[in-house]
Structures are given as structure tokens and as C-alpha cells.
Amino acid sequence: MSQGKNSSQAILMVTIVVAIVLTILIWQLASIGKGSTAATAGGDDADTRIQPVAKVELVKAAAKSDGKPRDGAAVYNAVCMACHATGAAGAPKAGDKAAWAPRIALGMSALIESAGKGKGAMPPKGGAADLSDTELKAAVEHLVGLSK
């Protein structure tokens, strides 16, 4: 009697093991399938390559810091440099005294205001909507300091 009970337990065990193995196999096949579709859809590379530099940089800059206000240099490096280091989008280049002199003549508060609201091709806060007023002011001061 106990012999028959043992063999039906053995059959149950085998069935469970086979079921587990099959599940793993099917799961792996399914993920291989997904991988190959992603590889064939790899054609959006071109879209990434033709994005303007500024857009790529802005996405990176959107990463929030640990909540502490960043200093002017840090904000400048993360957000403003994308345009103001290279003159991208027609931005006045950092350190270009001739380009900055007439802007500096407007006064710091006017510059901070236009940097906050955006001006011409410059989006509000250079596109980093998460900048606090303190961070924006520090960044403008840093940028102006480089260009005096």
C-alpha cells in the first residue's frame, strides 16, 4: 500500500519539476523574442543623433539634486553651459565681454528677470524649471562674473 503512495508522490514531483522547467524555458524564449524586436527597432539612433545639443543637455540637467541649493557654478555647469559656453542657439558666450557689456548694462535684476522668464531662444530658467530663485540668481551672477 505504502509503495503505491510513494510512486504517486514521485510522479507528482516529476510533474512539478517538468512544469517549472517548462515555465523557465517559455519565459526565456519570450524574453529572447523581446530582445530581438528591440534590436530590429534600433533605427531611432538617427533621431537621437539629430537632436540639438541643447535638448540633450537639458534632459541631463533636469535630474534633481539632493534638495540643497546648488551654487552658481554648479547650476551653470549643469544647465547654462550647454548654450552659454558654445554660443549655441545664439546665446551670448560666457567670457565674451563685448557680447555681455550691453546686457550687463541692463543691471543684474533685469538679467535675472529675463533669465527667469526666458528671452529669445532661451527658455525660462534655461529650461531647468526646477531651479529655485536663489539658484537662478547665483547662476546669472556666475555667468556675468565670467564675462566682466
Ligand code: HEC
Ligand atoms: C537653450 C540655450 C540656453 C540655455 C540652456 C541658457 N541660455 Fe541664457 N541665453 C540664451 C540665449 C539664446 C540668449 C540670448 C537671448 C536674446 O537676447 O535674444 C540668452 C541670454 C541670457 C542672458 C541675458 C539676458 C538679457 O536680458 O540680455 C542671461 C543673463 C542668461 N542667458 C542666463 C542664463 C542662465 C543663468 C542660464 C542657466 C540657468 C542660461 N542662461 C541657460 C540661451 C540659453
